[in-house]
Amino acid sequence: MDTMTRLASLTAETAASLFPDAQGLPGAEELRGLLAVPPDPALGDYAFPCFRLAKPLRMAPPKIAEALCSAWSHPEVAEVRPVNGYMNFFLNRANFAAEIMAELKEKKDRFCASDIGNGKTICLDYSSINIAKRFHIGHLSTTMLGHSLKRIYDFLGYRTVGINHLGDWGTQFGKMICAYKKWGSKEEVEKSGVDALTALYVRFHEEAEKDPALEDEGRAWFKKIEDGDEEALAIFSWFKELTLKDAARVYDMLGVTFDSYAGESFYNDKMEPVIQDLRDKGLLTLSEGAQVVDLSEDKMPPCLILKSDGTTIYATRDLAAAVYRQNTYHFDKCLYVVAYQQDLHFRQVFRVLEKMGYDWAKNCVHVAFGMVSFEGEALSTRKGNVVLLEDLLDQAVSKAREIIEEKSPNLENKDDVARQIGIGAVVYTDLSNNRIKDIDFRWDRALNFDGESGPYVQYTHARCCSLLRKAEGITAEPDWSALTDDEAQALLRLLSRFPDVVLEAADKYEPSMITRAVTDIAQAFNKYYYEHRILDGEPAQAAARVALADATRQIIKTGLYLIGIEAPERM
Numbered sequence: 001m002d003t004m005t006r007l008a009s010l011t012a013e014t015a016a017s018l019f020p021d022a023q024g025l026p027g028a029e030e031l032r033g034l035l036a037v038p039p040d041p042a043l044g045d046y047a048f049p050c051f052r053l054a055k056p057l058r059m060a061p062p063k064i065a066e067a068l069c070s071a072w073s074h075p076e077v078a079e080v081r082p083v084n085g086y087m088n089f090f091l092n093r094a095n096f097a098a099e100i101m102a103e104l105k106e107k108k109d110r111f112c113a114s115d116i117g118n119g120k121t122i123c124l125d126y127s128s129i130n131i132a133k134r135f136h137i138g139h140l141s142t143t144m145l146g147h148s149l150k151r152i153y154d155f156l157g158y159r160t161v162g163i164n165h166l167g168d169w170g171t172q173f174g175k176m177i178c179a180y181k182k183w184g185s186k187e188e189v190e191k192s193g194v195d196a197l198t199a200l201y202v203r204f205h206e207e208a209e210k211d212p213a214l215e216d217e218g219r220a221w222f223k224k225i226e227d228g229d230e231e232a233l234a235i236f237s238w239f240k241e242l243t244l245k246d247a248a249r250v251y252d253m254l255g256v257t258f259d260s261y262a263g264e265s266f267y268n269d270k271m272e273p274v275i276q277d278l279r280d281k282g283l284l285t286l287s288e289g290a291q292v293v294d295l296s297e298d299k300m301p302p303c304l305i306l307k308s309d310g311t312t313i314y315a316t317r318d319l320a321a322a323v324y325r326q327n328t329y330h331f332d333k334c335l336y337v338v339a340y341q342q343d344l345h346f347r348q349v350f351r352v353l354e355k356m357g358y359d360w361a362k363n364c365v366h367v368a369f370g371m372v373s374f375e376g377e378a379l380s381t382r383k384g385n386v387v388l389l390e391d392l393l394d395q396a397v398s399k400a401r402e403i404i405e406e407k408s409p410n411l412e413n414k415d416d417v418a419r420q421i422g423i424g425a426v427v428y429t430d431l432s433n434n435r436i437k438d439i440d441f442r443w444d445r446a447l448n449f450d451g452e453s454g455p456y457v458q459y460t461h462a463r464c465c466s467l468l469r470k471a472e473g474i475t476a477e478p479d480w481s482a483l484t485d486d487e488a489q490a491l492l493r494l495l496s497r498f499p500d501v502v503l504e505a506a507d508k509y510e511p512s513m514i515t516r517a518v519t520d521i522a523q524a525f526n527k528y529y530y531e532h533r534i535l536d537g538e539p540a541q542a543a544a545r546v547a548l549a550d551a552t553r554q555i556i557k558t559g560l561y562l563i564g565i566e567a568p569e570r571m
């Protein structure tokens with residue numbers, strides 16, 4: 001049982017024994033929810049507001065606080081002070097330290113893990129890149145948010161299914177094949193990959209301005225893909241392969257993986273039953289030649305299902321995908337990690353699923369996020385200033401390499417550490433704010449070893465590792481009373497709260513809470529490190545301080561892992 005749960009149940013017991021006749025006293029569980037952590041540690045480690053007891057006890061909160069405080073006694077609590085209707089708890093510091101350290105020692109890197117997700121499945125749709133396009137930094141957030149959420153849910157015991165819902169369907173692919181047949185060459189495409197495809201696409205549009213008949217040819221090729229024509233499919237699969245080979249390099253660098261690459265085209269033969277179902281349920285209406293689901297009751301524009309020429313669209317595919325995922329994985333939740341620009345799209349799709357009578361539609365969640373700009377400049381494909389993710393990561397690694405050369409010229413595996421730091425810097429920046437906020441990526445901030453950055457947190461981890469290497473000779477039993485100073489207690493408090501942070505991050509789909517927590521822990525540790533000589537003094541006291549460094553190392557490592565960042569032991 002953790003400290004908060006114990007304090008809550010002791011408070012409930014004390015109230016019940018002091019006021020045996022009171023009716024409707026809240027139980028321990030409700031009290032635990034009310035227990036707060038005061039913003040200022042001078043007000044105690046925990047505070048309980050007595051307002052909730054005023055009605056059942058028919059007493060003013062300050063009186064209740066006084067009564068409960070004077071009746072209170074427990075070795076875990078050094079003092080309980082009534083302040084303005086609150087009970088302020090001051091824990092027995094040595095005891096608090098001993099408890100957390102014992103728990104950490106027992107659970108090791110499963111300290112914040114849990115089994116609350118056992119037996120439940122979460123589908124995560126993330127990254128979802130588009131075929132024949134380069135991987136630019138516009139797809140960084142979806143990739144890293146999704147990857148991090150997947151790790152978080154895995155850690156909490158859920159079964160997770162990571163899905164890369166590839167954008168591999170649309171008339172542009174017909175145009176690309178048409179252009180390839182006319183002006184392309186196998187060698188060129190083999191050599192320049194996705195860039196060659198982009199060039200073909202651009203050429204198609206230039207030529208089509210002069211000769212509009214090309215558009216029909218492009219459409220005809222697209223129809224061939226849809227109809228499963230052998231040649232069209234072969235060329236298209238080859239384009240797809242090239243794009244995925246490109247993307248695989250980026251995914252490898254980031255350590256990102258997927259369980260499924262079922263993209264839009266995967267649903268080619270799975271839409272008909274869904275469309276029939278919509279028709280049977282009387283949900284389809286004709287609007288300007290197109291088949292739509294009317295959503296005016298929900299104050300949304302109609303959801304387009306079939307265009308006037310009978311072809312399906314993005315939304316039709318998402319409907320089929322949702323139904324397929326539910327039937328295949330029986331998900332308890334399906335998360336769509338996609339930019340907020342697609343907000344209306346997902347509201348429409350989820351609403352249509354609901355209208356179809358699928359009660360699981362309420363378990364579909366759009367996990368939206370803001371835009372990324374780069375050194376103050378918005379990214380736009382039109383203006384051509386896209387930053388390729390691979391270039392950004394390469395640059396980050398080489399900048400990290402320069403810093404290492406300057407600061408730690410004798411380090412072994414410089415290349416490997418540079419890779420971990422460079423990529424960590426990019427990922428940290430991406431996951432450092434509330435996801436809905438826009439991000440401006442700046443080198444000086446991302447690679448600042450002293451500020452709030454990935455390298456700073458990684459450096460703190462390496463500092464802990466180095467201390468532990470030096471402390472190998474210390475074998476005494478730790479004396480936890482060495483951890484009763486303010487700095488140690490502040491750090492212990494952050495460590496003890498970490499499991500709750502992980503739960504909350506999962507609940508709010510917000511990995512940035514973990515980024516925040518590891519940063520706070522790193523700062524609290526460094527403060528401790530500067531104020532206290534860890535390895536000096538009595539062996540039993542040094543042993544306690546070393547154990548604290550070890551606990552810090554472990555939690556930072558877990559936290560970084562959960563946001564997709566590696567933790568080098570030396571840097």
Ligand code: ARG
Pocket residue numbers: 125128129130165166167318321336338
């Ligand atoms: N490929 C789309 C894009 O890049 C994202 C797809 C998101 N997932 C989905 N099921 N619609 O904008």
